[in-house]
Amino acid sequence: MRFGGWFSLPVLSVILLALVSCGKEEASQAKKEKRISESIAVLGALPESVVDPPDNPTSAKKVELGRYLFYDPVLSGNRDVACATCHQPDFNYAEFLETSIGVNGTGHDSKRQFRTPNTIPFVKRNSQSVLNTAFNGIQNHVDYDPVRAPMFWDLRAKSLEEQALIPIQSLEEMRGEAYSEETILTEIITRIRKIPEYQALFSAAFTGETNPIQAKNLAKAIAAYERTLVANNSRFDQYMRGDSNALSVSEKDGLNLFLRTGCAKCHQGPMLSDFKLHTLGVPDTQNRKESDAGINNNYAFRTPTLRNLRYTAPYMHSGKFVTLDQVLLFYEDVAGGKVENPHVTAHQIDPLARKMDVNFRDISSIIEFINTLNDDSFDKTVPTRVPSGLKVKGNMD
Known part of the structure; x- marks a missing residue:
């Protein structure tokens, strides 16, 4: 029987059902592909060059001076700890401790401990890597401004220049108890001015200045x-620059899972960080008596970069997770409603974390992708001596 000059009703129903079914499948596939494509667009390769602040253009002499200062314990109150004590080349310019031991410490790596007697606390948070901090705050399609680069777990400083002096003034990191926060920089500058080699190095780095040994120049x-x-040529960077063979099939699968589970909602951009504060309910370190509520007292901490994680364990601001598996299992628990910090309530947890879809079966694939972000080609040069004559990297024997 014909219907309206076309087909019978049963035949028409079958055709319509097939068309609708096909349309749904195509729409679903298109939506899936669009979601992945848009998500990939929020990631990116690191730039191949670094942008300097207008008032601090780089020079070989300035870098040479900065390297010496980074490794010289003359910058600490007790002359026993340097920047490099907690930011070591072998650990991606971080270190393998839950939270650091700065002033009055001895030994290195897992054997580092406080001297006795001791009244200095552990450093409050896990030592973040210095590597690639030249790109902190970078976003896709936005001109990078190094003057506004966010620093620290709580974003309390902008720019590497502002960040550089804060550990020197911190009691447990480099200052110690012999000097106050207000007097320590004056003491450090006085010391450096008495060292002939530093006099020459500062004069060469800051030509034209009559009195170059100043805190701002330090x-x-x-x-x-x-x-x-910088470590800006990982296989992921190569892939994002157009080399489709830089990642294996399984690593690409891990990338797609990384995007679909919601990881890229916060871990985005070339540094795979939105550089924003998020409350996740991460457990506190047991190295400190007080609970760390963060700068706003809401337990929110900055999204860390995912680059070179192979070298920077343990993870999170408190250093409580030793492996990436533990980190991803934590996110699975958060999405399931579990809160691991007793000082944080469920309604405080960031909605982006609650909406994640991390499953145990996907974890190994996601980690396989994350490992493509590793790049071991960064500068690991350590000076054999420092101008002060003190121990390079401080007291780490």
């Missing part, structure tokens, strides 16, 4: 050196 030199510590 910060500029350290920042200039830190901007040379």
